Each structure stands twice: as C-alpha cells, then as structure tokens.
Amino acid sequence: MNLLMPTLIGLVAGISSGLFGIGGGIIIIPLLLFIYKFDQQSATATSLIALLLPVGSLGLWQFYRAGFVTGDKLKIGLLIASGMILGTYIGARIATSIPSDILTKAFALFLLAVAARVWFS
Secondary structure (H helix, E strand, C coil): CCCHHHHHHHHHHHHHHHHHCCCHHHHHHHHHHHHCCCCHHHHHHHHHHHHHCCCCHHHHHHHHHCCCCCHHHHHHHHHHHHHHHHHHHHHHHHHCCCCHHHHHHHHHHHHHHHHHHHHHC
C-alpha cells in the first residue's frame, strides 16, 4: 500500500481542521470515497480511526498560546466531546444498518446543505 496518499489526506485534513475546524466529514471521507473507492461505512470508520488519536492537540496548543482557548471555551469543547462519544456510537449503529448507496446520498445532501448555508450566510 502506498503510504504517501493516506499521509497527504491526513495533512490536508489537519490543515483544514486547524484553519476551519473541519477534517473528518468534509475532507477525509470524500477523499476516501473518491481515491480509495471505499464504501460509505468504511470511509466513516477509517475517518473515526484517524480521529481517535489526539490529532487536535498541537492545533489546540497553538490556539491556547494565541489566547483563543479560555475556560468557558474549554468547557464547551469538552461537553461537545462527551456528546460526540454517545453520538458517534448512535450514528455508527444507524450507519451500519443502512445500505451504503443510500448513506452516500444522504452524506452528499448533508454536504450540499452545509455548503448552501455557508454560501448564503
């Protein structure tokens, strides 16, 4: 397996995460779908594997040093993380029970809705 491509995908997702707070769903998953021809569930699972590591720690440290991380923001972020723990489990249960082609179309609709919201805001 070529080790360069997954590393480049991670680099692009990491830069996007540091710039915009995005990475897994908007960068990693589409690239896994297009480049590796993963099905939706495999792409989602692989993205979650990448996110299990403390990938945000260096970015968080830089934002902390720049004064953007305060106690209230840390509390909100940790609460979001706790919700994500349960939400990821529920989402994975649902995703593994849906046919891949339907899940891929739902994901595309989600991306379109996000893009439209950003574009028109």
